[in-house]
Amino acid sequence: MALLEVQALTKQYGKLEVLQGINFTLEKGQVLSIIGSSGSGKTTLLRCLNFLETPNSGKILLEGMPLFDGDSAAKTTAAEIRQKRLHFGLVFQSFHLFPQYTVLQNVTLAMDLQEKERAKQEKRKPNKQKFAQNLEKAKQLLKEVGLEQKVNSYPFQLSGGQQQRVAIARALALEPDILCFDEPTSALDPELTGEVLRVIRELRNTHTTMIVVTHEMDFAYHVSDKVIFMSGGKIEEEGTPQKVFDNPQSPITKAFVQKSKL
Ligand SMILES: Nc1ncnc2c1ncn2[C@@H]1O[C@H](COP(=O)(O)OP(=O)(O)OP(=O)(O)O)[C@@H](O)[C@H]1O
């Protein structure tokens, strides 16, 4: 069974149909790249998966269980949405680190909040040992993204590439089933994109399931198991990178691929 299954997902902003019936599946441990021109709905799709937007209709299934069902979505409470959101991690184009916290605190914050919320629900005091574990886990994650020297720095003291690697460690801390990236390198100077793409490649090697919206065609070609090309709110073409890039069927995909000069 697919880890993620998206069925007939639609999203409208007023009269604008931004997602017009998106269907795809993603297997555990696979990397899906989503490519497509500006305004085709890529960010909106990621925001719907992460419950930052509510789709108008359709279904999102995780291991066959409905996370979102357009027919019953109105009844979902804010607390339920917070729980559902935990299945996905999201790394934004512009990092979104908390400027007032150190690198280490940026990574521990959400884990600590989670423990506090659990403690509240279970009517107990937060577990101090858990906070200590979170600290160790954050240090380990920061080591894995090559930032063990920067744990006590503040975001403004880091390069864009380093900030993005903190954002990746922070997203991994909550152990999402699927880690999503929205153009993770497009705010970076070209010499800094490599270090971020290297981290994503390493995550692939440890079988992290990922969805990467990207304009880096070379990366999409070499790192993805599957590529989706979006155009005008629809999936115009999907398949292996070889199929989509080397042998596109649709004229729109062909034109896009040619323009991106892989
Ligand atoms: N909150 C919003 N309200 C109204 N329209 C929106 C909103 N967010 C996105 N849109 C519109 O939806 C369409 C798709 O936007 P989206 O950001 O998903 O595109 P994208 O594929 O991510 O583009 P890009 O490559 O430029 O990031 C665009 O026409 C955009 O103007």
Ligand SMILES: [Mg+2]
């Ligand atoms: Mg976008």
